[in-house]
Amino acid sequence: MKRVAFFGGSFDPPHFGHLAVAREAMGALGLDRVLFAPVGRQPLKEGGASAGFEDRVAMTRLAIAGEVRFEVSLIDQPIEGGRPNYTVETLTELSQVIRGKLYLLVGADSFLNLRDWYRGEEIPFFATLVVVSRPGEELGEVGAMLPEGVHVKAGPVVESSVIRYELGNELGESAQLYVLPDLHYDVSATQLREQIHGEGVGLPGCLPNAVLRYIRERGLYL
Secondary structure, three states: OEEEEEEEEOOOOOOHHHHHHHHHHHHHHOOOEEEEEEOOOOOOOOOOOOOOHHHHHHHHHHHHOOOOOEEEOOOOOOOHHHOOOOHHHHHHHHHHHOOEEEEEEEEHHHHOOHHHOOOHHHHHHOOEEEEEOOOOOOOOOHHHHOOOOEEEEEEEEEEOOEEEEEEEEOOOOEEEEEEEOOOOOOOOHHHHHHHOOOOOOOHHHOOOHHHHHHHHHHOOOO
16 A cells, blocks of 8 residues: 655745655655645745745755655645635545555644644544654644544554654544654744745755755845
C-alpha cells in the first residue's frame, strides 16, 4: 500500500524548511510520495498570500526539482468566487482518488490551531496526522489541542524518531497521530520576504537558488 502525504500551505515562498519537514516525515514514516499543495486561500490567514497562486506554484516546482518523491499538486487551487480552501474538503477529494494510506503533514503552529479548522474534528479520520515541531516549540498536552469530540485513546508511545498517539471520536472511529519532535530548521517565510531584496543575509541557506532567482526576476515581495 502506497503512503502519500498531503503537505498544504502558502509556500510564500517555499524554502529549505519546507523541504526539511517533508524529508523528515518521509524518512520517519516510510512515505512514498509527498504532495506539495500551494493553497488558493487559507481560511485562517488574514490578508492571504503575498505572491499570487501561479507564482507560488512555479516557485514550489523549482524548490522540489530533483526530489523524485516530491510532487506539486493543484488540488488546492483558488476556488471561484474567492471561497476559502478547506482542508477537510481537500482530504475528502484526495481520499477518493489516492489508492493507499493518506497522511496530513502539518507544522506544530498549524496543529495548535486545529480546533479552529473547519470541521477539524473530522480531519484525523480522513488522513493520519503528522505533526513536525522545531526545538523549543512546545505542543503541551496533545489531547488539549484536539478538536471537540476527538480524544487520545492511547499514547504517547515513542517509536524510534517519532511519538505515536491513538485517537478516537464519539463514533468509535480510531486514528493515528504522529509527532516528529525537534526538527532542526529555523526559517521564517516572513523574514525571508523582508530580506530578499536587501543584502540577502542568510538567504543561501534558506532558499533554493532557483527560487531566489525567480523571485528577483519577477519582482516579487517588493
